[in-house]
Amino acid sequence: MSELMNNLLFGIAYLILAPVVGGLLAxxxxxxxxxMQRRVGPPLxxxxxxxxxxxxxxxxxxxxxxxxxxxxxxxxxxxxxxxxFTRGDILLxxxxxxxxxxxxxxxxxxxNSPYSQIGAERELIQTMxxxxxxxxxxxxFYLATGTFSLSEIMHGHAAGIIFLPGxxxxxxxxxxxxxxxxPFDLAMSHHAHQELIKGTVTEFSGKTLAMVEVAHWYENIFxxxxxxxxxxxxxxxxxxxxxxxxxxVFFFEILVDNCCSRIKxxxxxxxxxxxxxxxxxxxxxxxxxxx
Amino acid sequence: MFLLSLLCGVPLVAALILLAxxxxxxxxxxxxxxxxxxxxxxxxxAWTFYREPVFTFKLAGAVSEFVLAGDVVLCLxxxxxxxxxxxxxxxxxALVQTGLMLWMETTTGSTLQVTNDIxxxxxxxxxxxxxxxxxxxxxxxxxxxxxxFQRLEPDIEDRRPYFFFVMFLFLAAMxxxxxxxxxxxxxxxxxITSVTSFLLIGYTRTGEATHNxxxxxxxxxxGGLCFAIAIVYLRLRFDTVELDQLLRLGLASFNVTLPVAxxxxxxxxxxxxxxxxxxxxxxMVAPTPTSALLHSSTMVKAGVFLIxxxxxxxxxxxxxxxxxxxxxxxxxxxSFAAISQSNGKKVLAYSTISNLGLIVxxxxxxxxxxxxxxxxxxxxxxVAKSLMFLTVGTAEHHVGSRDIESxxxxxxxxxxxxxxxxxxxxxxxxxxFGMLISKWAAMKAVIDAGHPFLMLVLVFGSSATxxxxxxxLGKITAIVPGRKNLEADVHADExxxxxxxxxxxxxxxxxxxxxxxxxxxxYLQNVYHEVVEVIGQENLIIMSSMVVLxxxxxxxxxxxxxxxxxxxxxxxxxLGDDLHYRGAMDVDVPxxxxxxxxxxxxxEARMSLAGGALCLACIILEFAQLLxxxxxx
Numbered sequence: 001m002s003e004l005m006n007n008l009l010f011g012i013a014y015l016i017l018a019p020v021v022g023g024l025l026a027x028x029x030x031x032x033x034x035x036m037q038r039r040v041g042p043p044l045x046x047x048x049x050x051x052x053x054x055x056x057x058x059x060x061x062x063x064x065x066x067x068x069x070x071x072x073x074x075x076x077x078x079x080x081x082x083x084x085f086t087r088g089d090i091l092l093x094x095x096x097x098x099x100x101x102x103x104x105x106x107x108x109x110x111x112n113s114p115y116s117q118i119g120a121e122r123e124l125i126q127t128m129x130x131x132x133x134x135x136x137x138x139x140x141f142y143l144a145t146g147t148f149s150l151s152e153i154m155h156g157h158a159a160g161i162i163f164l165p166g167x168x169x170x171x172x173x174x175x176x177x178x179x180x181x182x183p184f185d186l187a188m189s190h191h192a193h194q195e196l197i198k199g200t201v202t203e204f205s206g207k208t209l210a211m212v213e214v215a216h217w218y219e220n221i222f223x224x225x226x227x228x229x230x231x232x233x234x235x236x237x238x239x240x241x242x243x244x245x246x247x248x249v250f251f252f253e254i255l256v257d258n259c260c261s262r263i264k265x266x267x268x269x270x271x272x273x274x275x276x277x278x279x280x281x282x283x284x285x286x287x288x289x290x291x
Numbered sequence: 292m293f294l295l296s297l298l299c300g301v302p303l304v305a306a307l308i309l310l311a312x313x314x315x316x317x318x319x320x321x322x323x324x325x326x327x328x329x330x331x332x333x334x335x336x337a338w339t340f341y342r343e344p345v346f347t348f349k350l351a352g353a354v355s356e357f358v359l360a361g362d363v364v365l366c367l368x369x370x371x372x373x374x375x376x377x378x379x380x381x382x383x384x385a386l387v388q389t390g391l392m393l394w395m396e397t398t399t400g401s402t403l404q405v406t407n408d409i410x411x412x413x414x415x416x417x418x419x420x421x422x423x424x425x426x427x428x429x430x431x432x433x434x435x436x437x438x439x440f441q442r443l444e445p446d447i448e449d450r451r452p453y454f455f456f457v458m459f460l461f462l463a464a465m466x467x468x469x470x471x472x473x474x475x476x477x478x479x480x481x482x483i484t485s486v487t488s489f490l491l492i493g494y495t496r497t498g499e500a501t502h503n504x505x506x507x508x509x510x511x512x513x514g515g516l517c518f519a520i521a522i523v524y525l526r527l528r529f530d531t532v533e534l535d536q537l538l539r540l541g542l543a544s545f546n547v548t549l550p551v552a553x554x555x556x557x558x559x560x561x562x563x564x565x566x567x568x569x570x571x572x573x574x575m576v577a578p579t580p581t582s583a584l585l586h587s588s589t590m591v592k593a594g595v596f597l598i599x600x601x602x603x604x605x606x607x608x609x610x611x612x613x614x615x616x617x618x619x620x621x622x623x624x625x626s627f628a629a630i631s632q633s634n635g636k637k638v639l640a641y642s643t644i645s646n647l648g649l650i651v652x653x654x655x656x657x658x659x660x661x662x663x664x665x666x667x668x669x670x671x672x673x674v675a676k677s678l679m680f681l682t683v684g685t686a687e688h689h690v691g692s693r694d695i696e697s698x699x700x701x702x703x704x705x706x707x708x709x710x711x712x713x714x715x716x717x718x719x720x721x722x723x724f725g726m727l728i729s730k731w732a733a734m735k736a737v738i739d740a741g742h743p744f745l746m747l748v749l750v751f752g753s754s755a756t757x758x759x760x761x762x763x764l765g766k767i768t769a770i771v772p773g774r775k776n777l778e779a780d781v782h783a784d785e786x787x788x789x790x791x792x793x794x795x796x797x798x799x800x801x802x803x804x805x806x807x808x809x810x811x812x813x814y815l816q817n818v819y820h821e822v823v824e825v826i827g828q829e830n831l832i833i834m835s836s837m838v839v840l841x842x843x844x845x846x847x848x849x850x851x852x853x854x855x856x857x858x859x860x861x862x863x864x865x866l867g868d869d870l871h872y873r874g875a876m877d878v879d880v881p882x883x884x885x886x887x888x889x890x891x892x893x894x895e896a897r898m899s900l901a902g903g904a905l906c907l908a909c910i911i912l913e914f915a916q917l918l919x920x921x922x923x924x
Binding site for chain 1: 721746850886
């Protein structure tokens with residue numbers, strides 16, 4: 001019973017704290033990025049100011065139904081995070097995340113605008129690229145620990161990274177896509193200008209855009225949770241190791257973001273599938289024959 | 292037993308009456324009556340036989356002579372048809388298999404003792420409901436559809452009496468097939484479905500239709516030939532022609548792998564697995580109700596039904612590997628090929644082939660969880676796929692094309708239809724069908740059985756599935772201003788079928804934990820004598836509540852709000868209606884949006900070549916191993 005209460009508390013904490021931490025992370029991201037470019041950068045709380053400002057904008061839209069889809073995106077991202085932090089099932093998390101990305105893609109399609117539709121197409125290609133690897137992460141944990149249940153994975157005898165180094169590499173690769181970082185920010189980008197204006201979110205404004213932003217914060221938090229999973233086991237101090245790993249991976253993604261230019265979708269699809277095959281599949285193959 | 296003869300008899304009698312009725316009004320009444328009766332009978336018999344785990348029955352001895360006569364008549368029909376068009380090798384195929392059956396009957400004489408001609412387990416109950424409910428709905432839909440079809444295609448001779456005759460005959464044969472335990476009876480029904488599908492595909496009598504119909508015929512007859520050889524082998528070697536006896540022999544570790552592999556091969560041809568998938572793609576030329584019938588509730592389901600029945604004998608033997616790898620490879624390459632298609636019916640055809648591949652693959656693995664997955668897939672696929680075909684058929688008649696690119700603005704032109712289509716698409720690839728069952732359960736089954744390459748196939752194939760369904764979903768949900776409503780003159784019969792199926796899709800998606808525990812698990816328990824929890828019950832319920840959420844949310848908040856409407860971004864050159872912009876030289880350019888098809892990557896020709904070659908190699912390899920093994924012994 002206490003286990004259940006514990007999990008519930010974690011879930012509620014996630015709902016309240018994730019946007020705060022996610023926003024702070026976004027602020028850190030912008031400061032670090034600025035320093036890498038020899039700028040001072042905005043204040044740490046700038047992402048919150050941005051979102052607050054968005055909510056005060058005049059309410060305009062190209063049609064009345066896109067809010068519904070964007071709302072669905074936010075909702076399902078939150079639900080999948082809840083599954084993650086209540087230590088539900090890892091596959092359930094992955095599937096709910098897919099459901100969320102379907103909502104965002106359909107929202108972009110619904111506006112029938114060229115920029116957002118190309119954004120939606122690219123978002124689709126991105127999803128098709130990273131999904132095999134994401135599923136392989138879940139399969140990897142299943143092979144290593146014999147269960148898809150997160151609570152059991154976190155209380156294993158040893159850190160997942162020992163069995164799943166290849167899978168971890170693959171995950172770090174696709175995290176670039178999920179964080180919407182260069183060179184993989186084809187569908188929409190946080191950088192000032194790109195050829196698609198704002199791609200997927202071109203036709204969203206005001207509160208609708210704010211919802212996308214907040215959903216992105218939620219998403220980032222539990223994506224880092226996946227990284228965390230690789231480094232924790234039953235030992236208490238491994239929590240610190242996990243958090244450290246998250247910080248390192250996050251910094252690495254920012255570094256890559258600032259070193260690379262955007263690639264074409266062909267290169268994205270080809271490289272991601274190749275990494276999934278080489279790093280992910282070979283790792284799983286070895287685990288499967290070891291069983 | 293009376294109920295069963297009614298179940299097969301009503302469609303049969305209806306078929307004969309419809310052949311004679313030339314008047315459209317009378318036909319409508321009869322079709323609706325017959326469809327309603329069939330549906331009710333299917334449900335009543337399902338309920339009756341659901342209460343016992345296995346019901347068996349022995350038919351009167353005269354039936355077997357009747358069946359043999361049926362084989363001969365069917366053979367003569369095929370020979371006549373194929374000789375008339377100069378395709379003698381097809382006649383030869385028919386002649387050889389019927390000759391084999393006759394030879395067997397005459398040489399072994401009447402020594403054969405059959406204990407159970409009919410066997411109804413929960414799998415047969417499931418199939419009965421699928422055929423009865425979905426098949427009947429499709430015949431009702433066909434009433435409205437064929438009226439428009441004949442009006443829009445004046446060059447094609449109006450042979451509707453014949454069309455409905457064949458459709459109901461098809462249903463009767465399907466009922467016969469799923470009830471049979473005696474392989475001789477099943478073989479007759481098997482051949483009848485081959486011939487009726489041939490007749491339905493060739494309905495329009497155009498060159499292409501005829502060509503495709505003959506292709507479907509020879510491929511299915513090839514399967515039929517293997518079916519016949521399997522029967523003869525079983526009869527000569529083990530002195531039985533009963534499916535449950537075959538299972539018992541196999542489980543008692545007699546070597547029955549060869550006949551099982553032959554039956555699996557027959558199932559593969561019928562389920563349109565590569566390299567035999569071309570017949571199902573060719574079947575598109577037929578009027579849409581035909582495709583809906585072939586793809587969802589009949590024909591292809593007959594193939595997977597047989598393989599699922601055999602699944603306790605499959606696994607790590609030649610027959611099992613045959614099913615597993617041919618199914619797996621087909622799943623992967625058919626999903627890839629679907630990405631490159633813009634013809635709606637072709638996308639559906641490839642998606643059917645890939646889904647059947649997954650079912651065959653799971654049945655081939657043959658463990659409890661794999662067969663659970665396969666059976667659940669059969670149910671979901673039947674409902675959602677029939678809905679998809681019907682909506683595409685109606686859209687084609689009212690939009691004027693079956694190309695997905697022409698469904699631009701379908702949401703504004705035909706809102707109810709677009710909603711039905713969206714339900715179908717979501718049913719096909721979102722929770723729970725696309726996620727919980729075709730990914731989660733299938734992956735778990737594959738990993739637990741220890742097949743890394745099948746896991747790879749699943750992981751990549753399912754991401755392709757996501758791609759082509761979402762892109763279609765996006766197309767039909769786009770809001771395009773300035774379209775007029777085209778929905779007004781859709782026939783009431785078509786609406787009845789489509790709306791019922793849409794509701795059914797939702798109901799099945801919500802109630803699937805119950806379907807699993809009420810029907811599928813009891814069937815498997817009876818076969819495997821154990822129960823394995825494939826996916827935890829609480830996860831099933833979570834998924835099912837997410838579906839409820841997906842249904843309730845649109846009802847609550849769809850399209851509400853009072854925001855000021857503005858124009859879309861056309862780089863400042865929007866001419867004011869979101870549909871045109873000012874281009875170079877001050878020319879008005881209309882906005883046209885097209886999806887990506889990645890033709891260079893997933894082109895159809897490449898994918899079917901690669902998939903077909905791999906599957907053929909697999910078939911040859913497994914049979915070579917089997918026959919080599921037999922020769923050595």
